Amino acid sequence: MVLPEDSNNAIVDALNRIQESLEDNNEVLKRIASHYDSIVPTMRKNQEALLDNNKSPLDKVYEAMSFKV
Numbered sequence: 001m002v003l004p005e006d007s008n009n010a011i012v013d014a015l016n017r018i019q020e021s022l023e024d025n026n027e028v029l030k031r032i033a034s035h036y037d038s039i040v041p042t043m044r045k046n047q048e049a050l051l052d053n054n055k056s057p058l059d060k061v062y063e064a065m066s067f068k069v
Contacts, residue, residue: 055063
């Protein structure tokens with residue numbers, strides 16, 4: 001939405017400030033989403049590896065047998 005810049009109307013000024021803050025917030029949210037998308041898969045992979053390493057041999061055998069049944 002483009003509003004006239006030379007207007008002294010308080011409503012126009014308020015709408016312009018709202019638009020600018022929304023654009024700034026969108027940029028921040030895009031950076032947060034990018035960071036999240038880059039970190040979460042690594043964290044999930046590390047968690048799965050940790051859980052696999054903490055299983056007892058009996059747990060691993062039970063899992064292997066339950067997949068075959």
